[in-house]
Amino acid sequence: MKKSFVGLIVLILVFITGCQEMAEINVNFPDGSSQKYVLTEADTGNNIKGGGSENKEIEKNGEIMILFTSDVHCGVEEGFGYAGLYRIRDSLEKKGYTTILADNGDSIQGDTIGTVTRGEAIIDIMNELKYDVAIPGNHEFDYGMDRFLQLTGKADFPYICCNFRKEGRNVFPAYVIKEACGLKIAFVGVLTPETIITSTPAYFQNEEGEYIYDFLGDETGETLCKAVQEAVDDAKAEGADLVYVLGHMGKNSALGPWTYKDIISNTEGIDVFIDGHSHDTDKVIVDNKKGETVDRVAVGTKLNCIGYSHITRDGIIEKTDAWSWPNKDNAAELFDIDNEISEKIDHITENTDLELDKVVARTEVDLRIYDPDKKDDSGNPVRIVRKSETNLGDLCADAIKDQMNADIAIINGGGIRADIEKGDITYGDILKVMPYNNKICVIEATGEQILDALEWGSRSLPEEMGGFLQVSGITYEVDTSLPSGCISDDNGLCSGIEGDRRVKNVFVGDTLIDPAKTYSVAGINYILTDNGDGFAAFEEAKIINNSGKLDNQVIIDYITETLNGVIGGEYSDIYGQGRIRVTE
Numbered sequence: 001m002k003k004s005f006v007g008l009i010v011l012i013l014v015f016i017t018g019c020q021e022m023a024e025i026n027v028n029f030p031d032g033s034s035q036k037y038v039l040t041e042a043d044t045g046n047n048i049k050g051g052g053s054e055n056k057e058i059e060k061n062g063e064i065m066i067l068f069t070s071d072v073h074c075g076v077e078e079g080f081g082y083a084g085l086y087r088i089r090d091s092l093e094k095k096g097y098t099t100i101l102a103d104n105g106d107s108i109q110g111d112t113i114g115t116v117t118r119g120e121a122i123i124d125i126m127n128e129l130k131y132d133v134a135i136p137g138n139h140e141f142d143y144g145m146d147r148f149l150q151l152t153g154k155a156d157f158p159y160i161c162c163n164f165r166k167e168g169r170n171v172f173p174a175y176v177i178k179e180a181c182g183l184k185i186a187f188v189g190v191l192t193p194e195t196i197i198t199s200t201p202a203y204f205q206n207e208e209g210e211y212i213y214d215f216l217g218d219e220t221g222e223t224l225c226k227a228v229q230e231a232v233d234d235a236k237a238e239g240a241d242l243v244y245v246l247g248h249m250g251k252n253s254a255l256g257p258w259t260y261k262d263i264i265s266n267t268e269g270i271d272v273f274i275d276g277h278s279h280d281t282d283k284v285i286v287d288n289k290k291g292e293t294v295d296r297v298a299v300g301t302k303l304n305c306i307g308y309s310h311i312t313r314d315g316i317i318e319k320t321d322a323w324s325w326p327n328k329d330n331a332a333e334l335f336d337i338d339n340e341i342s343e344k345i346d347h348i349t350e351n352t353d354l355e356l357d358k359v360v361a362r363t364e365v366d367l368r369i370y371d372p373d374k375k376d377d378s379g380n381p382v383r384i385v386r387k388s389e390t391n392l393g394d395l396c397a398d399a400i401k402d403q404m405n406a407d408i409a410i411i412n413g414g415g416i417r418a419d420i421e422k423g424d425i426t427y428g429d430i431l432k433v434m435p436y437n438n439k440i441c442v443i444e445a446t447g448e449q450i451l452d453a454l455e456w457g458s459r460s461l462p463e464e465m466g467g468f469l470q471v472s473g474i475t476y477e478v479d480t481s482l483p484s485g486c487i488s489d490d491n492g493l494c495s496g497i498e499g500d501r502r503v504k505n506v507f508v509g510d511t512l513i514d515p516a517k518t519y520s521v522a523g524i525n526y527i528l529t530d531n532g533d534g535f536a537a538f539e540e541a542k543i544i545n546n547s548g549k550l551d552n553q554v555i556i557d558y559i560t561e562t563l564n565g566v567i568g569g570e571y572s573d574i575y576g577q578g579r580i581r582v583t584e
Helices: 002-015 081-094 112-117 120-128 145-154 222-237 260-265 340-349 391-404 427-433 447-457 551-562
Strands: 023-028 034-039 064-069 098-103 175-180 183-191 242-248 272-275 283-287 293-298 305-311 317-324 359-363 370-375 381-383 408-412 423-426 440-446 469-472 474-479 486-488 494-497 503-508 518-524 542-545 580-583
Touching (some): 081 098, 120 340, 183 222, 260 283, 260 293, 293 317, 359 551, 423 427, 469 474
Parallel strands (some): 183 242, 474 580
Antiparallel strands (some): 359 423, 370 381, 474 503
16 A cells, blocks of 8 residues: 555646755655655646745746845835735746745834844844845844854845955855755855944954954955956856846945956856845946956845846746836735735734834924935935935034033934934834934044044045044035045045045034134034944044944934924925035
């Protein structure tokens, strides 16, 4: 009986087709014995790791859809939402496609759900979505190195990165190969070396302040490109038919020589470059080292786009692009999508919503980090807080100066993350604006150190940069017709300034700044003491108040105490109060 039963099992397996993925089943025989059998996706007719479809009779069409997300920043219910992503993947699986789901970094930080759970809730959701592979973004490290490694250890999917090293050795595999529909598809991970300064530099150091982690950030970019090329070559040597690079690199020229273009132009063998970090939605074609064209595609932020790459049954990449949802309304809610992911998110958030929904203040004006009128080529709002003054930037800097009783306050535009709409302000709204829980401190700095910091923060203009400084108690001008004379070391920290300076006419109050005079400067530890965004001007400055107060709490205290709970007309101009003038 057992022999005929086995024959039946084998006969079933022969007639079911699909893609190559291993799984195990236990067969119970009528005589009470059992035996374990190894099946492939061809046996099950279903993508075991992917789509969430419960229909085991789906006939696979032999084609693959690679789906990818990037810079989600905890926007679990924004854009398509994770529930919408689940619905898309499930729908493709039911149509017979085999799906592979990848994330391009900066997923666990950026909104209240990440801040309250220190990233864990996002990993739980990504596990539920059955992600197949991910790379770290620079903000994956914002809860500290120990926490980052805890979270990646909890993930049911591999993290990869060819240039994240500890003491000269890779922390993660440089690549991973996924087998589907008879093809071997390699994913190579690479992360911008500016991570050391755009997260907290201290997280990459030992107790003696020595860097033990690095991202191959030499000033020529050659070492980085070599690491990518070696990973591509190794994957091909292992039999990879196609190579996708998951890169958290960005497009801004200030990131050179570490942009996606730098990597593609100096390597060969990459079929598609999926990029993130700069939150753009550009799709461009770049020539590689051999003159062959490579598609580079990016999918914005907060799930306003979901990327896809369609591979035919012949192993040809038919199209790589993105579905876009740049609307304010959440697609999953608008279309009443209710599935396992929406239920998971509801369960996670129900215990935090009451606290986050508490009204702490009110604003009579809209407070902005995005331009209310301008859109980019993809219809997404243009973020201005990283390249010009805004009223929310003024408010945050004023709050720090007021609460710390300092002469000057500075705050990096990259630390101000969300608009606040006119009306009631909740604790959750403030947490969205400042989700990092940075601590506020006060240093004693010379006018020369302050001038150096302003110069460093303005080096990328007119392009945006997270280190662009919003200010209080001080005004300055930036002449962008002059090239930046800022010099950085191998770790991306400012190591000097040469030539003519872009920053001019700097006033503290109504008085021209004195380079030899000392001033009290308030700000977050990220900038003032931890070299965040590469600021090194204050390394020798004396700390005169290490309060330990969190940035978001300082904002609440300023609004409720100093402004008596209401933000009024003094902040009505979205483009600020004239503290920063940028000229060409």
